[in-house]
Amino acid sequence: PAYQAEFDAKVDAGGYIEAKDWMPESYRKTLIRQISQHAHSEIVGMLPEGNWITRAPTLKRKAILIAKVQDEGGHGLYLYAAAETLGVSRDELIEALHSGKAKYSSIFNYPTLTWADIGVIGWLVDGAAIMNQIPLCKCSYGPYARAMVRVCKEESFHQRQGYDLLLTMMKGTQEQRDMVQDAVNRWWWPSIMMFGPHDKDSVHSTQSARWGIKRISNDDLRQKFVDATVEQAKVLGVTMPDPELKWNAERGHHDFGAIDWDEFWNVVNGHGQGNVDRLAARVKAWEDGAWVRAAALEYARKQAAREHQAA
């Protein structure tokens, strides 16, 4: 119909669709899935880093870490708000997370085992996230695009802080350097996998590209990330746990080893106790807080009634 043509034209011209605009139902659904998954990832992502807040080694690092985790909560908030413009409530989305219906980035199922993990998450995980997210700052859905501009700005800041933490540790004792290398060994492959399946195996990409939700392919983004990160690793003085990783002058890119997709799908599909523990922590927080939310509602109701009576 005419609506569809208008929508297509706007998207093709690189314009923004707004909440009040007509949009295809599958576009709406795809966006809700993607935005809420992203929001859930921010919220669940508070847990692995939150695990080290009480043990941060200096007050400055503690403050930086709390601020970072707080920012992630903030990202969750505006992403939920962006999803809500599409006609779904935050409570519905959270319910889908808790029931296991909705997914979140499986990277957050991995445990944070040492303080170096905090730096490596900032450097690699946030680094990979930024690569994934920068194209979304120009995605076709306005509220999402605007949320992503803010998210990306803060993520870059986090990435620099993570890298700075690692630089400090690498200038420290041998034990600290070993800790950093160990963390890189554990997080490198999961970070690489954050870009999702190879393009040939990716389900959603074609339609999403058409809609301007996904402008660059998984493999291209992954390559970009690897190329950028290898240089940073050299400065840092760490080695990636991939003997096949090397510069390919012909391609003008780094080659790297084959990804263990079994591991990827096991983690994505929740065959991991990390997934069980993360969800359990979120559900516990939600259930423990039920009486607080109920109290806030009841107080608001009483207040409204009192004001009504006074009027």
Added chain:
Amino acid sequence: PAYQAEFDAKVDAGGYIEAKDWMPESYRKTLIRQISQHAHSEIVGMLPEGNWITRAPTLKRKAILIAKVQDEGGHGLYLYAAAETLGVSRDELIEALHSGKAKYSSIFNYPTLTWADIGVIGWLVDGAAIMNQIPLCKCSYGPYARAMVRVCKEESFHQRQGYDLLLTMMKGTQEQRDMVQDAVNRWWWPSIMMFGPHDKDSVHSTQSARWGIKRISNDDLRQKFVDATVEQAKVLGVTMPDPELKWNAERGHHDFGAIDWDEFWNVVNGHGQGNVDRLAARVKAWEDGAWVRAAALEYARKQAAREHQAA
């Protein structure tokens, strides 16, 4: 009547009253109160020391501490069993503890703040307890007397272990010696108060003495404890926090300063958050365990039914 005369004669002759024997109702009540209070003290007393089990500094000390706390649980068990011979159930007694109706030794309301407290509790608190308890090994009620024989033997062992712990710390660093002195400063007066009010203010003593439940007075026991402990403090190299403490050659005993009975009664009467926290911990353990006890009963019922059916 004849029963009363027989009872009196047996008690006067230093014989033992057994569970099946006739006894005056007030004797039974007094014993239930005293034995259950003692049992409760053992159980609540597991908490302050239990607080350091996970942080014990060596595996040997950890094992000693666990074994000690376990012994206290054991004392609780046979004291409850002794009380049960008087026609009251363990559940009733525990209910009285949890509701605040029954008391326990207020010494266990004080917090254990450093590892030295573990040694000082063994030395001073168990030391005072032993002084109080040795006369009970010959008390007129057989089941109680026999329980106390076992308790006293184990307590002496605990006291030596506590003293040994302190000796090791006193041979250590200045920080360790300071820790011991600080613990002595905090526990000395509460230990002195464990012997209860001065004889002239003691409610229960006269009748209890007549019954052979209380053979030595509070003040005599206290004096004995002070005299013994002062010598041990010298060997250890610590100072009691009492400037008036000194040998009185005329009396053949140590004089000591006035006891702050306000503090004593505040703690005894539960005007302390220590009391609140200890009881809360016991009640929580009991309530958290309700489903376990129910399961054990239900399984036993099912088993009995199955055996009945099979027969």
Added chain:
Amino acid sequence: MNQQMNSPEHIEYVTRIGDNALILGQRMSEWCGHAPVLEEDMALANMSLDLIGQARMLLAHAGKLEGKGRDEDQLAFLRTELNYRNLTLCELPNQDFARTMVRNFLFASFQVLLWERLLTSSDSELAAIAAKSLKEARYHAQHAGDWVIRLGDGTVESHARAQAALDYLWPYTAEFFVTTPADDAVAAAAIGPAWSELEAAWEALVLPVLVEATLTVPARTPFKSFGKFGRHSEHLGHLLSEMQYLQRTYPGAQW
């Protein structure tokens, strides 16, 4: 800065204010990722950040006053339990959201009054910290006070929890106002008020909110806690074993 400004009492006074912020900031940070709603995750993290920021300024200042070269981290992470000077209230476990919010309200209200008085401290550094921190404390007291009212005047359950929290915490507030030798010296030097001076003003701030929250204020009992004298509850040691872990495990390392 004259000689009198570096008295042990002065150092202890500043350390005490810093330790309050440090230990309560640590407790607040435990909520991060576990709050009842996302907005409270943010708010609690924010308050934790404010408190840790205050602790950094105060402990750095205390270290300078002391003049032994100890920086904020050495003071925060390398003392043993008996050397922390925070109020016992600050180290108690968070337990539920009610206890957390009632505590924040009782403590932040106290902080507001303290910072107000410290604006004119003869210790100009402390006065500058007060100027920065007063706004934060006012926000904390407002935020927590709003929740105390909502919980107290909310559902039957939330009222019961808020009342239980108040009953539990109230006895620990007596410690705020216990006189100490350090306070007298500090007050004499116009560095800051003896905390006992703040009691009436604190009650005037706190009681109306508790009344609006339909809560019953417990009677004062003889109970006194002694955290600010270095005699703490059993909770502080556990908090420290976690907080100090990395500094203790890798002595001298830079982070």
Added chain:
Amino acid sequence: MNQQMNSPEHIEYVTRIGDNALILGQRMSEWCGHAPVLEEDMALANMSLDLIGQARMLLAHAGKLEGKGRDEDQLAFLRTELNYRNLTLCELPNQDFARTMVRNFLFASFQVLLWERLLTSSDSELAAIAAKSLKEARYHAQHAGDWVIRLGDGTVESHARAQAALDYLWPYTAEFFVTTPADDAVAAAAIGPAWSELEAAWEALVLPVLVEATLTVPARTPFKSFGKFGRHSEHLGHLLSEMQYLQRTYPGAQW
């Protein structure tokens, strides 16, 4: 003792068995004073004592094999998290009594089989430790197995809790039997079995009890934990910060 007996694989193998006992013993000890009935306070303390006793013998032995002068306490208290070799299962929080008892049952059954095989270890010290520990493990397996049956076949609630515990813990038991290079070397030297050899016997011990307990045994998933390789869960670090506190805070002190 010949040269081969001091191989790194041998040391790692003994350390791993010692760390299992140490870390689970630490977890058990957390129950002390908080169990559902006094008899279980005693029983759990008893098992904790047995395990810590085993840990002492094993770590002392590992230290001797290593030959660097580290004693049981240096090994227990002065390693960092990545150097502990315990099974991940042992470090998981106790949570409720059901999870505690199901874990004890799954682990003690494994220990029974391991000790039986170690009775004939070519490492005579290890064989002696096995002789002492086997009785203890049999008692632990019996005690916990009885509870698993009681809880599984008890009330609706206890059944649900026991099943939830089994569902949660079962994936971690896969790690028991994962092959490791150390195991192969140790088996070749007749020091002890490769743990993968014990899987069938373990299932034969464990499954009948779970069936009697009316519990459903979860299917195996691809999940693997890696504690025995030094890659742990997030729980171990917290356990260590508490356990190591005094040794870390007062380095070199005698206790």
